[in-house]
Amino acid sequence: MTATTTATAPATGRPAATGRTVLRLHRAALIVWLVVVAAAAGSLLWAYGPGATEVYANWRRGCPDDIDACMWDTTINGYYRAVRLPELALSWLCLPVAAWAGAALTGRELENGTAQLAWTQSVSPARWLVGKLAVPAVVLTAGTTVLVLVHRLTFEGNPFPVYLSWSEREPFVANGTVALALPLCALAVGALTGLLLRRTLPALALGTAVTWGVVRLAALVTPDLWPWQTATASLESEWPSMGSDVPYGDQGVLTDAGARIPYPNCGDDFARCMADHHAVAFYADYHPASDFWPLQLVETGILLGVATAAVATAFWLLRRRTA
Amino acid sequence: MTDTALEAAALGKRFGRLRRSAGWALRDCSFALPAGRVCAVVGPNGAGKSTLLALAAGLTAPTEGSLTVLGGPAGQARARVGFVAQDKPLYPQLTVAETLRMGGDLNPGRWDARAAERIAAGGDLDPKARIRALSGGQRTRVALALALGKRPELLLLDEPMADLDPLARHELMGVLMSQAAQHGTTIVMSSHVVAELEDSCDHLLLIGGGRVRLAGDIDALLETHARVSAAADTDLAPHTVVESRTTGRQLSALIRPAAPLPADWRTGTPSLEELVLSYLRNPEAKAAGAPAKSPEESVA
Numbered sequence: 132m133t134a135t136t137t138a139t140a141p142a143t144g145r146p147a148a149t150g151r152t153v154l155r156l157h158r159a160a161l162i163v164w165l166v167v168v169a170a171a172a173g174s175l176l177w178a179y180g181p182g183a184t185e186v187y188a189n190w191r192r193g194c195p196d197d198i199d200a201c202m203w204d205t206t207i208n209g210y211y212r213a214v215r216l217p218e219l220a221l222s223w224l225c226l227p228v229a230a231w232a233g234a235a236l237t238g239r240e241l242e243n244g245t246a247q248l249a250w251t252q253s254v255s256p257a258r259w260l261v262g263k264l265a266v267p268a269v270v271l272t273a274g275t276t277v278l279v280l281v282h283r284l285t286f287e288g289n290p291f292p293v294y295l296s297w298s299e300r301e302p303f304v305a306n307g308t309v310a311l312a313l314p315l316c317a318l319a320v321g322a323l324t325g326l327l328l329r330r331t332l333p334a335l336a337l338g339t340a341v342t343w344g345v346v347r348l349a350a351l352v353t354p355d356l357w358p359w360q361t362a363t364a365s366l367e368s369e370w371p372s373m374g375s376d377v378p379y380g381d382q383g384v385l386t387d388a389g390a391r392i393p394y395p396n397c398g399d400d401f402a403r404c405m406a407d408h409h410a411v412a413f414y415a416d417y418h419p420a421s422d423f424w425p426l427q428l429v430e431t432g433i434l435l436g437v438a439t440a441a442v443a444t445a446f447w448l449l450r451r452r453t454a
Numbered sequence: 455m456t457d458t459a460l461e462a463a464a465l466g467k468r469f470g471r472l473r474r475s476a477g478w479a480l481r482d483c484s485f486a487l488p489a490g491r492v493c494a495v496v497g498p499n500g501a502g503k504s505t506l507l508a509l510a511a512g513l514t515a516p517t518e519g520s521l522t523v524l525g526g527p528a529g530q531a532r533a534r535v536g537f538v539a540q541d542k543p544l545y546p547q548l549t550v551a552e553t554l555r556m557g558g559d560l561n562p563g564r565w566d567a568r569a570a571e572r573i574a575a576g577g578d579l580d581p582k583a584r585i586r587a588l589s590g591g592q593r594t595r596v597a598l599a600l601a602l603g604k605r606p607e608l609l610l611l612d613e614p615m616a617d618l619d620p621l622a623r624h625e626l627m628g629v630l631m632s633q634a635a636q637h638g639t640t641i642v643m644s645s646h647v648v649a650e651l652e653d654s655c656d657h658l659l660l661i662g663g664g665r666v667r668l669a670g671d672i673d674a675l676l677e678t679h680a681r682v683s684a685a686a687d688t689d690l691a692p693h694t695v696v697e698s699r700t701t702g703r704q705l706s707a708l709i710r711p712a713a714p715l716p717a718d719w720r721t722g723t724p725s726l727e728e729l730v731l732s733y734l735r736n737p738e739a740k741a742a743g744a745p746a747k748s749p750e751e752s753v754a
Contacts, residue, residue: 146562147560148562149559152556152559155556156545156547159547244539245545247511247513248600250512250532251536252532252556252561253532254560452515453515454509454512454515454516454529
């Protein structure tokens, strides 16, 4: 991106203030984003402060002596929502970002001819696209960084033992770099669809759909891209449980030859059934809590890879189309 | 400054290679426009005028051939070229003042804020009015202010006056002409209304069916053509006939004389409109005033 900037800077010395123009054009979107970030951060901070003390104190009134006797009840709902809504926002704001990028950032400009208006000022199409992508990228990254930091604070300080597992999708996203990569990927994919389709509504729809697909796919394949730990348990015991807050993968029984087979459909005679299948132990693949950062980085890598490819395609497309 | 503002060599542009409607909007265009001229790009609807201007503004890349703008490739002269597209695109959510400020931001080192504001103010435009609230004519005024504010060396205007009332048209044409006179700006203006351009332009580029039909200095073009009337059985050879019509015993024709005309013919100088219409009505008439290369040779 930097190479493009320097190569096409106007010869007059002072570079064109494309950033200021982008901010001026998308003031409404910027305000919406600031409101969303402020509301989500406020909600998380409430949960970190009064939520964690008052709601907790209230909850413990039902089980003052033994915390293990405490169950989920309605007194925690407020706290739950205050944390879960910002987590949902961090997980799914990428979709409105993609819709906005496809429709308002590029699609509408090409449809109305206002992009061409910008290109006939002293700004080359490539430089225009640099401004169009860089300014929202900085604003989005700044906002999500704040939210991730505040969420981590709330997550660490969560006094309730009954929920907020690191491996659940929403807390997982909100605790790490995936939350930063999601809107960047959405921005790039949306902007590319806008450039490709050159129409507002189709770009809005396709940009959102493709982003949704990429996000789902990245979440789906990530656990398999980092080596699983395998837990085993003898056939006499129950299941090789590593706790309820780790993600599990492949599960089944191990044969005496060391092969993995799916859990057989046994009738009444369990021991006979196991012997028939030469089964010697249960096994279950899982990711321990220490896999949090590797998993984060793998998924972030996928999302940023898609984003980079989309940005490169967008520049290539623009360069091919315009003189 | 170079002395050629625009130079096309075998320029061609094809749209939609994949679609069934794929076709050439421009083909085999070769012409040269000297700097400092006010050039009328004339042709029927869909002739390729807008495509030519978009190519000159660096908005689209040519499919074949080349177009030199102010001495370099089309895309590299952006800062020195002003362009107003046919539908006058502007950002509807900005105010007039913000639009002009954007012009300053995007044209560093070239922007003449006072000139731009003066043009906008001529139409009693409220600087705080949003673009979306303006009439078509007012938008044209803002678009022209934006294009002139960057003090271009070459100004490309696609049907600039189409939605202006006669008064505003006269006033803005005056602004354009004084700009051309003061700064030596080359102006290229397209229209399908010839009368609109006759008084202000000194150079003609006639485009029909995606090809250059006629190019050159208007006075010179008019001088090299003649309107003649003669007896119906007259042989017009060796002159190049652009158009001829026989009414009863009378033959009237528009020709490009190749030799002195016989004394018994009644001759006259055609008007620009007559010349343009004759060429447009007769697509098979040979292109005139084009560079030395014949169309056959220029097919790359």
